Amino acid sequence: MFQKILIANRGEIAVRIIRACREMGIETVAVYSEADAEALHTQLADEAVCIGPAPSKDSYLNMEQIISATIVSGADAIHPGFGFLSENSKFVELCEQCHITFIGPNSDVIRKMGHKAEARNTMIQAGVPVIPGSKEPIYDAKTGAKIAEEIGYPVIVKAALGGGGKGMRVAQNADEFEASFQTAQKEAEMAFADGTMYIEHFVQHPRHIEFQILADSYGNVIHLGERDCSIQRNHQKMIEESPSAAISDTLREKMGQAAIKAAKAAHYVNAGTIEFLLESNEQFYFMEMNTRIQVEHPITEWITGIDLIKEQIRIADGKRLSYTQDQVKISGHAIEVRINAERPEENFLPCPGTITGLHLPGGKGVRIDSAIYSGYTIPPYYDSMIAKISVWAKNRREAIQKMQSALGEVIIEGVDTNVNYQYALLNHPDFLAGNIDIEFIDRIQQEA
Ligand code: MV4
Numbered sequence: 001m002f003q004k005i006l007i008a009n010r011g012e013i014a015v016r017i018i019r020a021c022r023e024m025g026i027e028t029v030a031v032y033s034e035a036d037a038e039a040l041h042t043q044l045a046d047e048a049v050c051i052g053p054a055p056s057k058d059s060y061l062n063m064e065q066i067i068s069a070t071i072v073s074g075a076d077a078i079h080p081g082f083g084f085l086s087e088n089s090k091f092v093e094l095c096e097q098c099h100i101t102f103i104g105p106n107s108d109v110i111r112k113m114g115h116k117a118e119a120r121n122t123m124i125q126a127g128v129p130v131i132p133g134s135k136e137p138i139y140d141a142k143t144g145a146k147i148a149e150e151i152g153y154p155v156i157v158k159a160a161l162g163g164g165g166k167g168m169r170v171a172q173n174a175d176e177f178e179a180s181f182q183t184a185q186k187e188a189e190m191a192f193a194d195g196t197m198y199i200e201h202f203v204q205h206p207r208h209i210e211f212q213i214l215a216d217s218y219g220n221v222i223h224l225g226e227r228d229c230s231i232q233r234n235h236q237k238m239i240e241e242s243p244s245a246a247i248s249d250t251l252r253e254k255m256g257q258a259a260i261k262a263a264k265a266a267h268y269v270n271a272g273t274i275e276f277l278l279e280s281n282e283q284f285y286f287m288e289m290n291t292r293i294q295v296e297h298p299i300t301e302w303i304t305g306i307d308l309i310k311e312q313i314r315i316a317d318g319k320r321l322s323y324t325q326d327q328v329k330i331s332g333h334a335i336e337v338r339i340n341a342e343r344p345e346e347n348f349l350p351c352p353g354t355i356t357g358l359h360l361p362g363g364k365g366v367r368i369d370s371a372i373y374s375g376y377t378i379p380p381y382y383d384s385m386i387a388k389i390s391v392w393a394k395n396r397r398e399a400i401q402k403m404q405s406a407l408g409e410v411i412i413e414g415v416d417t418n419v420n421y422q423y424a425l426l427n428h429p430d431f432l433a434g435n436i437d438i439e440f441i442d443r444i445q446q447e448a
Contacts, residue, residue, distance in 0.1 A: 002076040009081030012369045014041035020309035029073040033059035035379040040371040077101035086292040103316040113289040117160040117198040126265030131285040133200035141181040159188030160196035165235035206277035211259035223256040233441045240296040245434030302334035302392040333399040339387040344421040352380040357413030361406035365392045
């Protein structure tokens with residue numbers, strides 16, 4: 001087993017990984033930017049190495065610095081967390097060349113799944129349901145318009161290297177197509193230096209349902225149920241829950257098997273997520289594969305009892321999965337709420353600053369993943385998420401009540417947060433009824 005792991009991340013996920021390592025008897029190395037000298041991950045790790053100035057591109061995205069820190073500290077492996085370099089195939093290639101174990105899939109799989117059009121074709125080949133769309137890459141609006149006609153409007157134009165909403169535009173009809181295509185392509189060229197596009201029929205009012213999978217290097221693949229992540233704003237998830245109120249045991253079995261098929265088709269190893277769009281008629285379609293641990297992994301840990309970070313480390317060390325599919329028992333209901341330092345009333349403007357007073361909730365079935373403390377100054381350079389509150393209860397109704405009680409306890413002084421906004425979402429009649437889809441936030445913003 002690894003003796004020492006370097007954590008190429010910051011904030012709550014870095015702390016989460018340090019905890020898993022410590023429980024496994026593995027030493028930890030934190031890396032930190034000049035803005036993070038006082039950060040919790042820097043203080044909690046066994047060792048900490050400064051890797052550069054505050055901006056991410058100079059520190060947490062600086063591959064050479066992170067590789068150097070790994071070699072100098074004598075770490076055997078790197079855990080990338082999420083964001084930053086976690087899905088960067090170049091970085092993983094660099095690790096492979098330096099004989100450093102990257103705790104995640106190999107660079108080929110990351111590259112393949114990062115190319116969304118290629119991932120789509122892999123899934124078609126494997127017999128995983130995908131949204132009706134183009135088979136060949138599209139480079140110009142004229143060709144695109146012909147294919148859109150065949151697919152049937154409305155359509156969505158997507159960047160081959162996109163994901164997470166960048167380089168994506170809907171066209172309701174043929175009149176709108178050219179402008180939508182050009183805008184999406186320009187955005188793609190700017191963001192990914194690549195204007196390769198593909199087109200899909202636009203699915204209306206779906207839910208975002210993702211399946212957690214685990215795969216070892218012996219070809220064993222299991223799924224750990226779904227997370228319903230339909231409550232999003234500008235492609236930022238706000239509330240996640242598991243199980244989904246929309247999924248019966250039969251549908252879970254069907255989608256779970258499709259997720260396993262998808263992971264096998266990708267020759268996937270480690271923890272990953274298969275994203276689906278789910279229509280109200282129970283039709284589901286593969287959308288993307290995420291090749292990293294995700295922000296919302298705690299709700300899967302709640303309902304399965306499986307420590308996903310420990311499993312990632314074991315898999316990377318060449319161990320077999322600790323569980324067979326039969327041993328995975330989904331029990332109760334979990335909800336996660338993301339707490340951001342921001343002002344919902346000012347279009348969710350980020351609100352960095354010093355935390356002058358702090359009380360976070362606790363009690364049975366309440367979990368906090370956070371790296372803030374009283375006196376901590378949230379730097380302006382990074383993501384505004386400062387804590388995740390997750391709860392577990394026997395059923396959805398009790399989980400919502402527990403989350404409301406937990407949110408009611410939160411005291412964060414010195415910076416503004418979205419705590420009250422999240423409380424209101426949990427009280428919305430449609431949320432309470434489980435009537436949610438990806439347009440939920442847009443709808444209630446209209447109501448407000
Ligand atoms: C879609 C779609 C509807 N139809 N594809 C959003 C980000 C990227 N993962 C793909 N996305 C979408 N793809 C088809 N064919 C709707 C979205 C989408 C979305 C998906 C999940 C959660 C929130 C969303 C918000 C807007 C659009």
